[in-house]
Structure formats: C-alpha cells, structure tokens
Amino acid sequence: MRSIPTTRRRTAAALATATALGVALTALPASAATGIGDPYFPDDGNSGYDVGHYDVRIAYDPARTDHLDGDTTVTARATRALERFSLDLKGFTVASVTVNGAPAKAFSRSGEHKLVVVPAQRVARGATFAVRVTYAGTPDPEGWHTLTDGGANAAGEPHSATSWYPSNDHPSDKATFALTATVPDGWTAIGNGLPGPTTTDNGTTTFRWHEDRPMATYLSTVAIDRFTVRRAQLPDGKPVISAYSPGVEIDAALDAAQPEILAFLASKFGPYPFSSAGSIVVGPATTPSRGAGALETQSRPTYKEMISDEGVVHESTHQWFGNSVxxxxxxxxxxxxxxxxxxxxxxxxxxxxxxxxxxxxxxxxxxxxxxxxxxxxxxxxxxxxxxxxxxxxxxxxxxxxxxxxxxxxxxxxxxxxxxxxxxxxxxxxxxxxxxxxxxxxxxxxxxxxxxxxxxxxxxxxxxxxxxxxxxxxx
The missing domain is CATH 1.10.390.10 (Neutral Protease Domain 2)
Structure with missing residues (x-):
C-alpha cells in the first residue's frame, strides 16, 4: 500500500513536473463531461462507466485549514469503449492523472466540477480500469466544513464528495470505499465502516477506514478533530464507534442507548445492514450556516454539536432507507x-x-x-x-x-x-x-x-x- 505521509511532497513534485512538461490542459468536447442524466441535477455524475471502489488518501494539517492534499484511485468498469471520460471534482489543482498506471494523454477541467480525462489508450468496453488523481488546494465549502478548533469534516446532501475527492457523484453509482487520512499526532480521523491499522511517522498519524458495502458518494465522510472516541457493541457483536469533538457534551445515556435504538429499528426493518455503527458529533464550524444539522453518513451518522434521541432514530433509520436502499x-x-x-x-x-x-x-x-x-x-x-x-x-x-x-x-x-x-x-x-x-x-x-x-x-x-x-x- 502507498503511504499517505508523502502525499504532500508527492503532490508538490507532480505539480512542478506537470508545469515543466506542459501536460495538456486544453478544452475538450463537452460530450466528455456530460452528466449521468438526473432530472434535477443534469450535470451530476458521469456516463460510460460504473465505479466499483474508491481508494481515497488525504493529508490535512489543522494549522493550515485552507489546504488539503489528495491522492485518489477510482476503480471502475467501462460500460462502453472510452476514448475520454470525466470525474466530478470541485476546485483543487490537479497535479497528475494516470489510467492503469500510465500517464493520461490529457486532462482538463470543464464546467463547475468536471475533470475530463483522455487516457493514453482507449479503455475497452467491459474492461476494469483504475484512474489515479493527485491534487491539492482548498476544499470546496459546500461539502468540506472547517471547525473552529482547526478540525474539519466532510458532509452534505445532495453534494459533498466533490469537495474532497474525484468521484462519479450520483447516488445511482454506488461503490465500496477505503479512506486513508494522515493528520498531525494528537488528532484523530474518523470515517465510514470499520477501522484499519493506525500508524505513526515523523509527527503524523495515519488512520485507515473501509466501508465494504456499496455507498453513494454523498454518504462518504471524514472527520478530523481531537476526538473522544467511545466504543460499544450491537447484540451481534458489530462495533458501535462514536466520536465527540472537544467541548461537545457527551450524553452518556443516549450514547449507551444507540444499540437499543438500532435493535428496535432492526425489529421493524430487518437486520442492520452494515458492519459497524455509531456517531460523529462535531463541534461548531467556522461558517455555521454551511452544512446540515445532521446527515446519515453511511454506518456512522454525523451530527453538528449535539445528538438527541430523535436525531439518532432518524439518521439511524437512513442506514436502511437511503443508504442500503x-x-x-x-x-x-x-x-x-x-x-x-x-x-x-x-x-x-x-x-x-x-x-x-x-x-x-x-x-x-x-x-x-x-x-x-x-x-x-x-x-x-x-x-x-x-x-x-x-x-x-x-x-x-x-x-x-x-x-x-x-x-x-x-x-x-x-x-x-x-x-x-x-x-x-x-x-x-x-x-x-x-x-x-x-x-x-x-x-x-x-x-x-x-x-x-x-x-x-x-x-x-x-x-x-x-x-x-x-x-x-x-
């Protein structure tokens, strides 16, 4: 596995290389950047492929809240022969794009959030291909929220994924998801699904999370803060992992009641559909009006500043209605x-x-x-x-x-x-x-x-x- 602590250095070097080599950033035909066909959001998503997996690797330093380094690999299957295709990504400077390990022939930006890619070789219909994008810059505030203590969280509906990683940003194209997030020692990164190994290197800590059930892009999340993390279990042994920002009141009774609430909902809707559960309760954001008060981020809903039994019941129900289905x-x-x-x-x-x-x-x-x-x-x-x-x-x-x-x-x-x-x-x-x-x-x-x-x-x-x-x- 690639080590994320070098992402910032790697991205900077790639930016310099792209400038020196004059990587093609010319305008490409609009047909390469059309949406998936949603009647309300016609520019969202991209046709021609189905994503199977996202491997999102980011580095964030709370001392520099206007900057995020990213290195994302999107693995997909072509539903038609692709001489060019697009991903959704707002903002950032894209340093490099590779397709199946080979540098893209060209890549460019189109419209508000399209990254158009011309692979070195046409992708055959039915073929699985991997697109790796390295990028850096200021995350878009529609989905990326900076907390007053320097932490951050990604959440938003109908859009948030494009604020921090390239994706096929439409609920109809669901995929499994892996997150690798590197932050300074003393900070914690929380994501969807189950935790993986945590490692330290040269003053940074890298956290890994994986969601092995398909997920709509707007349900993906990362939250970074000096969290208090509490753990429990569902009756079937699945972990309940909840994270609370500093200064957020921890309602111990409600925290302990989460397994009871999920068991009740399961009695009505069928077995709980994911490998883990819990909550992410973040502190106040620097722009309070941005972002919903709560969002059903998959397996681990996100709440702004507080949780309530009404909120936990509502967002937990979404794990069946909206997330699994x-x-x-x-x-x-x-x-x-x-x-x-x-x-x-x-x-x-x-x-x-x-x-x-x-x-x-x-x-x-x-x-x-x-x-x-x-x-x-x-x-x-x-x-x-x-x-x-x-x-x-x-x-x-x-x-x-x-x-x-x-x-x-x-x-x-x-x-x-x-x-x-x-x-x-x-x-x-x-x-x-x-x-x-x-x-x-x-x-x-x-x-x-x-x-x-x-x-x-x-x-x-x-x-x-x-x-x-x-x-x-x-």
Whole structure:
C-alpha cells in the first residue's frame, strides 16, 4: 500500500513536473463531461462507466485549514469503449492523472466540477480500469466544513464528495470505499465502516477506514478533530464507534442507548445492514450556516454539536432507507426521508404513545385547512425541492395512513421486503408503491395518487382509512 505521509511532497513534485512538461490542459468536447442524466441535477455524475471502489488518501494539517492534499484511485468498469471520460471534482489543482498506471494523454477541467480525462489508450468496453488523481488546494465549502478548533469534516446532501475527492457523484453509482487520512499526532480521523491499522511517522498519524458495502458518494465522510472516541457493541457483536469533538457534551445515556435504538429499528426493518455503527458529533464550524444539522453518513451518522434521541432514530433509520436502499435519482427523496421521519413516530409508539389519537389526529387537525401543507408531491417534488420539508412531515403522515390502510402485518412485511429485495442497491418510490400493493393484495393506486402524487388534502377515504375512520368526525 502507498503511504499517505508523502502525499504532500508527492503532490508538490507532480505539480512542478506537470508545469515543466506542459501536460495538456486544453478544452475538450463537452460530450466528455456530460452528466449521468438526473432530472434535477443534469450535470451530476458521469456516463460510460460504473465505479466499483474508491481508494481515497488525504493529508490535512489543522494549522493550515485552507489546504488539503489528495491522492485518489477510482476503480471502475467501462460500460462502453472510452476514448475520454470525466470525474466530478470541485476546485483543487490537479497535479497528475494516470489510467492503469500510465500517464493520461490529457486532462482538463470543464464546467463547475468536471475533470475530463483522455487516457493514453482507449479503455475497452467491459474492461476494469483504475484512474489515479493527485491534487491539492482548498476544499470546496459546500461539502468540506472547517471547525473552529482547526478540525474539519466532510458532509452534505445532495453534494459533498466533490469537495474532497474525484468521484462519479450520483447516488445511482454506488461503490465500496477505503479512506486513508494522515493528520498531525494528537488528532484523530474518523470515517465510514470499520477501522484499519493506525500508524505513526515523523509527527503524523495515519488512520485507515473501509466501508465494504456499496455507498453513494454523498454518504462518504471524514472527520478530523481531537476526538473522544467511545466504543460499544450491537447484540451481534458489530462495533458501535462514536466520536465527540472537544467541548461537545457527551450524553452518556443516549450514547449507551444507540444499540437499543438500532435493535428496535432492526425489529421493524430487518437486520442492520452494515458492519459497524455509531456517531460523529462535531463541534461548531467556522461558517455555521454551511452544512446540515445532521446527515446519515453511511454506518456512522454525523451530527453538528449535539445528538438527541430523535436525531439518532432518524439518521439511524437512513442506514436502511437511503443508504442500503438508495435513490435511483433525486426525485426519490421520499424513500429516505419519509421513512426516517416516520421512524420517530414508531419510536414514540414503542415508548407508549398512541399514534392515531396523538400524532396523526393532531397533525391532520392542525393542517387540514392549510393548502400549503399538502401542495408538494412526495415523489418528484420538483427541482430545488428534492429534500422539501413535505417529505418529512406529509411523508410521515402518509406512511401512517398507509399502515392503517393495509394493516400492520402487511405494512411491516412490506418494509422488510423492501430492505431485503433492494439491499445495497437503488430503487424508486414507484417501485415501493408496487411492492406495497403486491404484499397487501390491495389496489393502492387511489391511495398513492392522493398522498404521493397529489397536491391537495387527500379525500376522506384516504385521509381516514381503517382505524383512523373514528377520527373523521373530530
């Protein structure tokens, strides 16, 4: 394995060599840098290949927060013959690109985030090839967040990966992931999946992590800080590894409750899908408005400054809905957010709440005469609304109505079938609709038309199905 401590020196040397040799950085045809075809983000992703694995190696010094050195190898299979192809990467100075060990004939930047590569030899259709990119510079703040103490973390949806490594940045192209991160002694780097060997060299420490289940690029992460790391186990022995930035309050009871929460969710959704679990709780960022309050980074969700039981239930549910079973494209936000939000209602029910007379009755009463509450479609809500609040709130309500329409047995059987049938892959909400109808044996077209594809309050028969009918006169 290559040793990351030399990355900074290697990148600087490569930059000088590229300048001296005049590596071709000429403009290339736009056809080499078109996106994968997402209706909301047409420039995202790249066609012509499927990524199998990312080997991301970075070096970061908290004394120099505006700089990151990277050395990433992307291993992929060509789905057509490739005379040129592109990767997604924002910013940075690219020092070198090799394809299967040979220097690229040319590479250039195109648009906001395309790195276009012309290999020395055409890549044959069906061939596996490895693209190695060395680069350095300032990470883009859309996905890379500098912490006030000099630490950093990578997180963001729908985009974050392009802020720190070259990738095929679309959820439909999932891949396994290895991270090697070198930081000064005394600092810790946390990533997805399981930890590997940690080594020290000349005042630096190198941390290794690997996620061996396919992962969408926006779910990859690294967090660097002087972390307090706590460890526990799930009942099946899988490790629960949680990291807390300095100054972040550690809720010992909630930290200890993570295995209980995951076991409860597994009882509803099927076995926990990944090799490890836990949390990353980072301190305040230098630009507080940047980044979400929490994100379901695969196997180890990231939280900003604090965790709560609601947050842990929501982000943990994403490990099944959104992470193991990922979007086909960004119209499919409901297959993640609707379910993660409803999981909080399931947790409340587990603790004794009556969802019919509490959550459902109160939410409908508060919003029945509020047209804006119902105006967003849950599938294909529209460009710029891919993570609209309606997916969380109207979506959670929709799932409870579906549960009362088909009954508990069919509802939870559908959830377990969904997570099993599409494990580690991609699926769309229309596929979920078809599965729910198949498992329940009911015609659910009217229900889904009203709740998912409609933009007004559902008709009474869909708003108050089954046991909820008793609420209709309220």
């Amino acid at each position: 990922s979007f086909t494209d960004w119209r499919d936000g409901c297959i993640a957010e609707c379910f993660a939000q409803y999981a909080n209602q399931l947790w409340d029910e587990h603790k004794g709440a009556d969802l019919d007379t509490g959550f459902y009755a109160h939410t409908v009463a508060d919003n029945k005469d509020n047209p804006s509450y119902w105006s967003t479609k849950l599938y294909d809500p529209g460009k710029g609304r891919e993570l609209d609040p309606a997916l969380y709130f109207k979506g959670s309500l929709m799932l409870h109505a579906l549960r009362r329409t088909v009954g508990d047995d069919a509802f939870f059987a559908t959830l377990r079938r969904w997570t099993a049938d599409h494990a580690y892959g991609n699926a769309s909400f229309p596929q979920f609709e078809a599965l729910a109808a198949q498992v329940s044996g009911k015609d659910l077209k009217g229900f889904f038309d009203a709740w998912v594809h409609g933009t007004t309050v559902p008709a009474k028969e869909y708003l108050y199905p089954g046991a909820l009918a008793a609420l209709a006169g309220r």
